[in-house]
Amino acid sequence: MDFVEIVTTRYAAKRFDGTPLPAAEVERLLDLIRMAPTAYNLQPWRVVVIPPGSERAALAEAAWGQAQIESCSHLLVFCANTALEELAQRLEERLLAGGAPAESAADFAAMARGWIAGLGEGRLAWAQRQTYLALGNGLNGARSLGFDACPMEGFRPAAYAELLGLPETLVPCALLALGRATDAPRPKLRFRRDELFLSAPAAALA
Amino acid sequence: MDFVEIVTTRYAAKRFDGTPLPAAEVERLLDLIRMAPTAYNLQPWRVVVIPPGSERAALAEAAWGQAQIESCSHLLVFCANTALEELAQRLEERLLAGGAPAESAADFAAMARGWIAGLGEGRLAWAQRQTYLALGNGLNGARSLGFDACPMEGFRPAAYAELLGLPETLVPCALLALGRATDAPRPKLRFRRDELFLSAPAAALA
Numbered sequence: 001m002d003f004v005e006i007v008t009t010r011y012a013a014k015r016f017d018g019t020p021l022p023a024a025e026v027e028r029l030l031d032l033i034r035m036a037p038t039a040y041n042l043q044p045w046r047v048v049v050i051p052p053g054s055e056r057a058a059l060a061e062a063a064w065g066q067a068q069i070e071s072c073s074h075l076l077v078f079c080a081n082t083a084l085e086e087l088a089q090r091l092e093e094r095l096l097a098g099g100a101p102a103e104s105a106a107d108f109a110a111m112a113r114g115w116i117a118g119l120g121e122g123r124l125a126w127a128q129r130q131t132y133l134a135l136g137n138g139l140n141g142a143r144s145l146g147f148d149a150c151p152m153e154g155f156r157p158a159a160y161a162e163l164l165g166l167p168e169t170l171v172p173c174a175l176l177a178l179g180r181a182t183d184a185p186r187p188k189l190r191f192r193r194d195e196l197f198l199s200a201p202a203a204a205l206a
Numbered sequence: 207m208d209f210v211e212i213v214t215t216r217y218a219a220k221r222f223d224g225t226p227l228p229a230a231e232v233e234r235l236l237d238l239i240r241m242a243p244t245a246y247n248l249q250p251w252r253v254v255v256i257p258p259g260s261e262r263a264a265l266a267e268a269a270w271g272q273a274q275i276e277s278c279s280h281l282l283v284f285c286a287n288t289a290l291e292e293l294a295q296r297l298e299e300r301l302l303a304g305g306a307p308a309e310s311a312a313d314f315a316a317m318a319r320g321w322i323a324g325l326g327e328g329r330l331a332w333a334q335r336q337t338y339l340a341l342g343n344g345l346n347g348a349r350s351l352g353f354d355a356c357p358m359e360g361f362r363p364a365a366y367a368e369l370l371g372l373p374e375t376l377v378p379c380a381l382l383a384l385g386r387a388t389d390a391p392r393p394k395l396r397f398r399r400d401e402l403f404l405s406a407p408a409a410a411l412a
Contacts, residue, residue, distance in 0.1 A: 003212060003350035004234075007241040007343060028210075030403055034396050035213040037345050039359055043397050050406040077406075094395055115360075125331045129338045129379070136342030137213060139243050144209035153245055154321075164406055173335070189300055190240050191249050197236055200256040200283075200370055 006143045008188065013148040013181035014068065020052035021073040021178060025145055029178070032141035036134040040112040042087045045131040047138075048077040048164055048172075058163050063155035063175070072150070072177035077160060078135050080127035083169040084119075088112045128173045138176045148181035212349045214394065219354040219387035220274065226258035227279040227384060231351055235384070238347035242340040246318040248293045251337040253344075254283040254370055254378075268365035269381070274356045278383035283366060284341050286333035289375040290322045334379045344382045354387035 026049075033047065050056065052073045060069040069075060081087065092109035096102065119126050135151060142149035152175040160172040190196075232255075239253065256262065258279045266275040275281060287293065298315035302308065325332050341357060348355035358381040366378040396402075 001209065003207065003209065003238065003347060006209060007238055007347075010241075010243070012243070030399065032209065032213055034399065034402055035216075035394065037216070037218070037342065037357055039357070041395060043402065046402055046404055048404045048406050054406060090397065090401075091395075094397075098393070098395060125334070128331070129335050132335045132338040133342045133345075136243065136339045137346075139339075140343075140346065141209060141213075151243055151245070187304070188241065189247060189297075189304060191296065191300075193236065193240065195296075196240055196249065196252055198252055198254045200254050200260060 001144050001146075003140075006140050009185070010139060010143040010149075011185035011188070012150045013177075013179070013183060014150065015181060015183045016068060016071040016073065016148070016177065016179035017182045018071050019073065019180055021147055021180070025147065026074050026178065029138065029141050029145055032144070033134050033138045036137040038130055038133065040088075040115055041091055042084060042112060042116075042130070044081045044084055044087060044127040045134050046079050046081050046170055047134070048079065048166070050075040050077065059155075059160065062159035062163065063152065066152065066154060068150045068152065068177040069175075071179070073179035076138065076176040076178065077164065077172050078131050078138075078174045078176060079166065079170040079172045080124060080131045081170055082124055082127050084116045084123065084127070085113070088116060124171060128171070131173055135174050135176060142176075142178055148179060150177040151175070152177065207350050207352075209346075212346050215391070216345060216349040216355075217391035217394070218356045219383075219385070219389060220356065221387060221389045222274060222277040222279065222354070222383065222385035223388045224277050225279065225386055227353055227386070231353065232280050232384065235344065235347050235351055238350070239340050239344045242343040244336055244339065246294075246321055247297055248290060248318060248336070250287045250290055250293060250333040251340050252285050252287050252376055253340070254285065254372070256281040256283065264369050265366065268369065269358065269361035272358065272360060274358065274383040275381075277385070278356070279385035282344065282382040282384065283370065283378050284337050284344075284380045284382060285372065285376040285378050286330060286337045287376055288330055288333050290325075290329065290333070291319070294318045294322060330377060334377070337379055341380050341382060348382075348384055354385060356383040357381070358383060
């Protein structure tokens with residue numbers, strides 16, 4: 001499916017038919033998510049995959065009872081991963097294992113560590129933004145594979161962390177419900193181009 | 207181009223050949239960005255488009271002199287738009303203009319306003335996360351159109367806001383340099399599946 005078709009036909013499905021998606025298709029989606037753009041290649045996120053047939057009453061309750069939680073096939077919980085030093089360390093090891101010269105792996109890791117140090121109190125917010133790049137691949141990816149998805153922010157992250165037994169370093173920030181929709185998209189409404197894009201005033205650049 | 211090919215071949219180009227991309231191609235990209243997923247359809251972002259031929263020395267300086275700024279064709283400055291009440295109002299008007307019943311437009315806008323009110327001090331961070339969904343469409347979209355891109359966070363947002371004469375409500379959060387790359391992608395390195403994806407422990411869900 002062409003990217004234009006993906007982005008114009010994708011929509012947030014509100015109702016799913018409850019049938020499970022083939023596991024192999026979901027695996028393909030996870031690989032599309034895995035390839036998401038990521039600054040310094042730190043990949044500061046993890047996704048909890050909740051398969052069909054799981055008991056989800058408590059998760060639904062912690063998401064204001066929204067029907068997608070229990071009617072979807074797989075539910076993905078996108079979490080920001082704030083253990084950034086660990087990721088920089090792992091990255092350095094992988095660069096070395098992949099044959100990079102020790103100096104260049106060390107330089108890259110030092111650059112990443114410098115970035116991390118500069119984040120200060122913005123660490124979680126940064127990891128969350130990066131997580132949204134992975135989420136975006138999940139949304140477009142589901143459509144490219146011919147199934148439907150609903151991104152959801154309306155849930156209690158702390159309740160999800162507790163229900164899923166997550167460590168403090170993993171902070172849930174968005175859900176992605178996957179399945180076969182039983183509703184239909186409404187016409188896509190977007191603001192006008194001139195409301196979303198600005199031409200840089202020449203004067204400002206001179 | 208298939209989405210699998212897009213996400214596996216896309217990379218952060220570090221050098222561009224300096225030639226301008228056809229304006230029509232860039233317009234196509236802007237429309238792909240415009241279609242990005244967006245919570246409550248609020249579209250809380252704006253993108254400043256800096257065309258080829260603009261004087262960019264000051265912008266490069268405010269981005270640690272990175273070569274992409276001056277060697278790319280178009281430079282897009284992705285900004286979070288924090289004027290959320292204004293966007294909710296505009297959305298309600300567009301829903302009405304599009305033929306939605308007054309009550310359903312009002313209900314939708316009320317829901318969006320409730321969400322906005324609940325953001326509190328998280329308003330900017332939320333708008334920034336949403337902006338990254340648009341950025342993701344820009345990254346994948348550029349590849350789908352056959353040109354190259356480099357996402358950049360290494361710049362001084364306040365300096366960009368000043369150079370571009372932006373109002374306080376628009377906060378630069380990422381750059382997207384577009385053009386024809388003169389470098390080549392290195393093999394894509396990603397963490398293992400089991401390092402990025404977790405199966406929900408059955409016990410946690412019971």
